[in-house]
Amino acid sequence: MVGAEEDIPAADAPSIVELSADDVLRARNEAVSQAGLGRNAEHLLEVRGLSTHFFTPDGIVQAVDDVSFDVGYGETLGLVGESGCGKSVSALSIARLVPDPPGRIVSGSILFDGIDLLKLSPEDMRKLRGKEIGFIFQDPLTSLNPTLTIGYQIGESIREHMGLSTKAAKERITELLAKVGIPRPADRLNDYPFQFSGGMRQRVMIAIALSCDPKLILADEPTTALDVTIQAQILELIQRLSSEFGTAVLLITHDLGIAAGMCDRVNVMYAGRIVETGTVDTLFENPRMPYAWGLLDSLPRIDDVRGDRLRTIEGLPPLLIAPPKACRFGPRCPYIRDVCREGEPELTQRDGEDHFARCFATQPDGWIS
Amino acid sequence: MATNTTAVQAKVAKPVAAPGPWREAFGRLIRNKLAIVGLILVILLLFCGIFGPFIAPWPYQVQDLAAVQANGNRPLPPLSPNHILGTDQLGRDLLSRLLDGARISITVAFVVQAVIIFIGVPVGALAGWFGGRTDNALMRLTDVIYAFPDILFIILLSVAFRDTVVGQSLDGLLLVFIAIGLVGWVTVARLTRGQMLALKETEFVEAARAIGVSDRKIVTRHLLPNGMGPIIVAITLGIPVAILAEATLAYIGIGVQPPRASWGSLISEGQKFIRSEPHLVVFPAVFIALALIGFTFLGDGLRDALDPKLKGKQ
Numbered sequence: 001m002v003g004a005e006e007d008i009p010a011a012d013a014p015s016i017v018e019l020s021a022d023d024v025l026r027a028r029n030e031a032v033s034q035a036g037l038g039r040n041a042e043h044l045l046e047v048r049g050l051s052t053h054f055f056t057p058d059g060i061v062q063a064v065d066d067v068s069f070d071v072g073y074g075e076t077l078g079l080v081g082e083s084g085c086g087k088s089v090s091a092l093s094i095a096r097l098v099p100d101p102p103g104r105i106v107s108g109s110i111l112f113d114g115i116d117l118l119k120l121s122p123e124d125m126r127k128l129r130g131k132e133i134g135f136i137f138q139d140p141l142t143s144l145n146p147t148l149t150i151g152y153q154i155g156e157s158i159r160e161h162m163g164l165s166t167k168a169a170k171e172r173i174t175e176l177l178a179k180v181g182i183p184r185p186a187d188r189l190n191d192y193p194f195q196f197s198g199g200m201r202q203r204v205m206i207a208i209a210l211s212c213d214p215k216l217i218l219a220d221e222p223t224t225a226l227d228v229t230i231q232a233q234i235l236e237l238i239q240r241l242s243s244e245f246g247t248a249v250l251l252i253t254h255d256l257g258i259a260a261g262m263c264d265r266v267n268v269m270y271a272g273r274i275v276e277t278g279t280v281d282t283l284f285e286n287p288r289m290p291y292a293w294g295l296l297d298s299l300p301r302i303d304d305v306r307g308d309r310l311r312t313i314e315g316l317p318p319l320l321i322a323p324p325k326a327c328r329f330g331p332r333c334p335y336i337r338d339v340c341r342e343g344e345p346e347l348t349q350r351d352g353e354d355h356f357a358r359c360f361a362t363q364p365d366g367w368i369s
Numbered sequence: 370m371a372t373n374t375t376a377v378q379a380k381v382a383k384p385v386a387a388p389g390p391w392r393e394a395f396g397r398l399i400r401n402k403l404a405i406v407g408l409i410l411v412i413l414l415l416f417c418g419i420f421g422p423f424i425a426p427w428p429y430q431v432q433d434l435a436a437v438q439a440n441g442n443r444p445l446p447p448l449s450p451n452h453i454l455g456t457d458q459l460g461r462d463l464l465s466r467l468l469d470g471a472r473i474s475i476t477v478a479f480v481v482q483a484v485i486i487f488i489g490v491p492v493g494a495l496a497g498w499f500g501g502r503t504d505n506a507l508m509r510l511t512d513v514i515y516a517f518p519d520i521l522f523i524i525l526l527s528v529a530f531r532d533t534v535v536g537q538s539l540d541g542l543l544l545v546f547i548a549i550g551l552v553g554w555v556t557v558a559r560l561t562r563g564q565m566l567a568l569k570e571t572e573f574v575e576a577a578r579a580i581g582v583s584d585r586k587i588v589t590r591h592l593l594p595n596g597m598g599p600i601i602v603a604i605t606l607g608i609p610v611a612i613l614a615e616a617t618l619a620y621i622g623i624g625v626q627p628p629r630a631s632w633g634s635l636i637s638e639g640q641k642f643i644r645s646e647p648h649l650v651v652f653p654a655v656f657i658a659l660a661l662i663g664f665t666f667l668g669d670g671l672r673d674a675l676d677p678k679l680k681g682k683q
Contacts (some may be wrong), residue, residue, distance in 0.1 A: 056584060095579055097575065097578055097579060101501075126581045126583065127581060128581070129578070129579055129580060129581035130579065130581035130582075131581060134579075134580070135576070135580070137572055137575070137576055137579070137581035138572075139572060142571060142572040142573060143572045143573050143575075143576040144573055144576070145573040145577070145591050146390065146573075146595070147390050147391075147594045147595050147597065148590070148591070148594075156577070156580060156582055156586075157580035157581065157582075160580070160582060160583070160586075161581060162580055191392065205576070208576075209580075211580075213657030
């Protein structure tokens with residue numbers, strides 16, 4: 001044990017990657033229990049320079065291009081943006097579930113609790129999935145296997161990762177079903193997915209995601225397929241359970257209202273890049289990127305005049321095959337100037353400490369103050 | 370308030386466990402009249418095949434020479450004393466020989482399908498799951514076998530290996546099983562591959578990956594059970610094809626060795642007397658027809674039962 005301590009400086013993440021995930025996890029858990037801490041790095045998840053490209057016959061689609069962000073322990077980070085901006089691909093990249101071919105993570109590093117996920121063998125990665133990283137999918141209607149019982153599907157991850165006895169596993173499954181608010185859980189273990197409503201199936205998906213007490217949950221638009229009242233219940237459930245278990249959540253959504261209500265911090269993505277990041281308060285009170293203004297402005301408001309059209313951002317996002325070296329939002333931006341066409345702005349700091357934006361116009365020397 | 374709640378809950382009837390998808394399919398199957406006819410025919414055939422030798426009035430190879438001589442050296446007609454369906458020209462009881470033929474037919478039916486499942490499902494599953502080069506190699510192999518004339522391949526195999534141990538075992542039947550199975554698995558392989566390709570992209574498979582289920586378990590627990598319906602149907606509908614193939618081979622003298630009798634060889638022996646003694650051809654033909662109808666009806670019923678969406682669309 002002492003030897004392991006010497007070999008593996010637990011707080012020093014990058015040197016760990018040579019070992020298998022099991023070794024790392026064991027050593028880390030020992031270190032954690034000795035130090036009495038639950039963390040092994042500054043942030044639970046540190047994504048650095050992540051680029052995921054899709055190699056299609058038409059060209060290389062740079063779905064995620066040089067994206068960096070952190071998720072703190074127990075924190076809820078929102079990833080917002082319109083369809084096709086790379087939100088889901090970012091989440092899939094973290095779980096290394098990008099369909100290959102055609103997709104591939106071409107560069108970057110993803111440090112999860114001190115382990116570089118991109119350097120793990122597929123088998124070690126598989127052991128990590130479901131155990132340390134849970135995943136909630138968009139559409140609960142198709143994410144459950146119609147030929148297997150609910151109990152089996154919740155137990156799948158438990159059997160795979162926790163090695164419980166049949167009886168203990170069954171108890172845990174029942175307990176999980178009760179936790180996510182399914183009435184008479186013991187009676188429903190042997191039911192099939194078609195006997196559950198959409199909202200209940202999403203509860204089951206949450207139970208599956210939580211079944212092994214993961215440190216991180218990737219929730220990819222968990223409420224898009226549900227109606228508004230069920231949406232609120234499911235979000236409340238995710239929020240309550242994540243704070244109860246201290247689970248960090250990466251919440252992907254295109255709904256700014258959800259992001260505002262659920263998240264501690266928010267990343268706004270556009271065309272494969274993060275264009276603005278900040279705490280919920282700063283970002284919603286003082287957005288510093290015209291795209292974020294457009295997004296906020298496009299929300300329907302309760303004081304809208306009836307019969308008025310919804311406000312939209314003119315134009316379409318650019319194709320991500322060979323994007324130009326320019327501001328990617330430029331073509332749709334009402335404030336565009338020549339400098340935006342000549343080079344791409346960097347993410348630079350704005351007023352708040354954690355507040356960064358990718359825009360020439362709102363930089364201190366810019367033309368919008 | 371709390372006591373009220375418990376009182377109400379106690380009265381709520383425990384829900385009846387709902388049937389799973391397989392039991393539902395079975396329910397649909399037994400409501401289908403044609404499928405029931407098919408099922409009864411298949412069960413009868415199975416019964417004849419399994420218990421045939423015990424209920425047969427005579428052993429299949431025994432000659433009732435006295436009776437034939439009494440009939441002027443001609444086969445006995447049906448409804449003769451002791452021979453309800455008559456005899457062939459050697460005095461062998463036709464019913465007993467048909468019952469032995471039933472045994473051969475069901476053995477062919479099931480062993481050939483076992484060979485087909487054993488080769489076709491794994492090949493299709495591997496091709497569909499791995500895709501890419503594996504897929505290409507396996508599918509080109511199936512294309513080659515698919516393109517080769519079935520009967521010619523079976524005849525070549527049968528002739529080439531006739532004198533080996535394999536060719537001699539089970540009265541020459543083993544070789545027929547293997548030969549029919551070797552040409553038959555391609556359909557099932559293609560079907561399985563198609564199922565795998567379609568199901569591989571479903572979200573529940575992605576969800577299973579996302580919780581770290583191993584590839585092997587994804588294939589065996591998630592993909593195959595979901596894709597099983599069409600495969601079961603194809604296999605059931607493949608049984609009459611196999612029975613017919615065996616009968617055809619026996620008719621041209623390949624496969625089962627005398628004195629054993631397959632329905633095909635009975636027809637082939639009987640056709641010499643087709644004008645004077647038509648029963649020698651008619652009865653084996655009727656047996657073949659009933660067996661084929663039974664399996665075909667059952668297969669059609671299974672298709673409707675396993676894929677309720679198809680119903681009423683044909």
